[in-house]
Amino acid sequence: MGNLLWIFASAMVINNFTLAYFLGLCPFFGVSKKIDTAFRLGLANIFVMTITSVCAWFLNNYVLIHAPYLRVMTFIVVIASTVQFVEMAIKKLSPALFKALGIFLPLITTNCAILGLALFQTNRGYSFIEGISFALGAGAGLTLALVLMAGIREEAEISDLPDVIQGAAQAFLIAGILSLAFMGFAGLFSGA
């Protein structure tokens, strides 16, 4: 149990995917202008990551044992198609949920955070449950980073900055400071 909690917390805050591993930067900078959108994108990420983790575990244990060199290729193809299937299913079963998350699903399918999750999970040899815990933690971490970023940028929008700092440079500096703040979470579970 302690191990699952450590995996979750490590993926969520200590080694936050975006702020410590630089994964999923495109949506982090692209879709982080409004808190509401950022939050929904984050939820969609948690969702896709959980599916990814299940897919990756299944592939690693039943398909790729004899052909590890096909890992990258298989991960991409299988994850992309599974997400597409799930997308169709949601559209049919729960139009409300689809409306909330739907537009983001194709966008994040081949996001590096998703493939990164599958690869890290493989490298670290996580079990099925550990993988799910890792996916939930990583997804929650992305959501947290996206929402924080969006919140700060909404404020920064109305502040008076020199024009050379506006745009990308400003976003990078904010991300740098956030990343610095997140370093404070290190050691969260290793004390005592």
Place this chain on the structure above:
Amino acid sequence: MASDKKGAGPFRLIATLGLAGLFSGLVLVTVYLATQPLILENQAKALEAAIYQVVPGSETRKAYVVEDGKLVPFNAQGNNLPSGDAVFAALDAQGKLVGFGIPSEGAGFQDTIKLIYGYNPENKRVTGMQVLESRETPGLGDKIIKDLNFLSNFENLAIEPEVVSVAAGSKKNENEVDSISGATISSKAIVKIINSGNSKYLSLISALMESEEKP
């Protein structure tokens, strides 16, 4: 693009992807077969170097894997390494057992730390420790990898009742480890990881040695 004229039939689509897949598969298999021996050799070399360092006097090694709560010899084909839980018996040039290399891992300050330590079952002491993988803070926590004073703690370390970490410079008993000042948490993590390796493998190792003495 020629495909601008619409109507590439389904057969053409499947054929294109099929050919691309076939070609890519051929390339990958060829490269895999060519590189695999080298990759396994690299991994085995890295692991052997670590074992020979943490168990002084050892020159060959034998892998044991955990099966049904017992250590059984791992039948390696070529340079293959066991993928699950395993310990490595370290033998000297005459083939006499001089100790065990025990891999273990656990939470560090920043991320999971993986290490291997040497264990001498004769006098029940740790004989050396090497960190294999860590992302501890450069300049502070990463001293656990290269700080010679810290590493010397593990060269003749009693493990009973358990390994304990103490403040820098206050080591008195043989089961105590001087922490690195400025990297207390990382030092403690190493001690914790060694203790967890001990509780996982020591009983298995003594069972193995008993069964090997009276075959």
Place this chain on the structure above:
Amino acid sequence: MADQSKLYRETVKGLWKENPVFIQLLGLCPALAVTNSAINGVAMGGATTFVLVGSSILVSLFRNLIPKQVRITSFIITIATFVTVADLTLQALLPAIHKELGAFIALIVVNCLILGRQEAFASRNKLPYAIGDAAGMSVGFTFALVILGGIREILGSGTLFGFPLFGESFEPWVIMILPPGGFLTLGVLLIIFAQFKKSRARKALVRLEKEAA
């Protein structure tokens, strides 16, 4: 057969004017994740160059044979193949570098720079231009990575390509080789570039006004 001046233009545009990292802000994940030393920048740049040039050659050669509906899938298969080849080769020949870069080699697959060049350029242009474009973009990308890695290594470890630069008394800014250093370095570089561009535009404006007067 290839038009020299067009070839030249397509090749050099990636070096600075359309630099993938500094101007287009593409491929940021590898650009920030592995650049805590200059040598890592070179390694990641090299691997990306191999994948980008290799896929561009294939995509350009077969551009008339690939039906439009499956082009993205074909591109991805091509890219994934080259990435796996690079991954295995590095693991076999340079295990130390491979350990350092870890999963980020495999993540080259999702570097948007590479797929972007296939879709926007290689699949629409003749082979020589495609090679020029890919080579230019790769050099620009590697250049950016080495700059980022160099700055971070100098400040964060006091070394460059592993050689110590300062005396014993230098206290390294450890933060520069940690994740925040990546964001901050790129942010500050972008500000410097923007300032540079602004002052150049102002000078050009002054010159124009003088000529008009």
